[in-house]
Amino acid sequence: MKKILGAACMVLAASSVQAQSFQSTDDAIAYRQGAFQVLAAHVGRLRPVVRGQVPYNAEAVEDVVELIETLAELPWAGFGPGTEGGNSKKDIWANNKAFEDTRTQFIVNVKALKEAADKGDLELVKKSFNEVGQSCRTCHDNFRHKR
Numbered sequence: 001m002k003k004i005l006g007a008a009c010m011v012l013a014a015s016s017v018q019a020q021s022f023q024s025t026d027d028a029i030a031y032r033q034g035a036f037q038v039l040a041a042h043v044g045r046l047r048p049v050v051r052g053q054v055p056y057n058a059e060a061v062e063d064v065v066e067l068i069e070t071l072a073e074l075p076w077a078g079f080g081p082g083t084e085g086g087n088s089k090k091d092i093w094a095n096n097k098a099f100e101d102t103r104t105q106f107i108v109n110v111k112a113l114k115e116a117a118d119k120g121d122l123e124l125v126k127k128s129f130n131e132v133g134q135s136c137r138t139c140h141d142n143f144r145h146k147r
């Protein structure tokens with residue numbers, strides 16, 4: 001019983017932490033922009049590898065992709081209800097299913113990149129990297145104001 005109560009408390013604590021994550025819309029925007037920036041920095045590290053500008057080091061690529069897999073989960077918490085603004089189009093909130101579908105496809109593509117990196121298969125890494133990049137572009141085209 002104690003264990004069950006403990007688990008219930010932890011779930012409650014986790015959800016209240018999430019609810020209190022952002023003090024304001026500006027905080028949510030800063031969070032998602034910061035998360036995308038760190039994500040983009042790691043995606044960018046793979047670019048010379050897939051372009052053949054540096055030798056393929058399977059272990060180094062695995063390390064970066066592992067971080068990308070984690071970072072890819074982060075920005076979305078910053079798109080909560082009522083956080084319209086920044087470079088985001090209102091469609092994210094008004095057309096939420098399309099945004100969710102794009103995000104889901106992005107995560108699927110990131111998982112495929114992880115599998116390719118774990119296999120140490122450079123051709124597969126290139127292919128799945130390009131598919132991840134395509135997901136980034138689709139979302140920018142549809143849901144980010146041109147800058």
Ligand code: ASC
Binds near residue numbers: 040041043044132
């Ligand atoms: C990146 C980055 C993006 C995407 C995009 C892919 O590294 O910062 O926004 O890749 O350029 O098309």
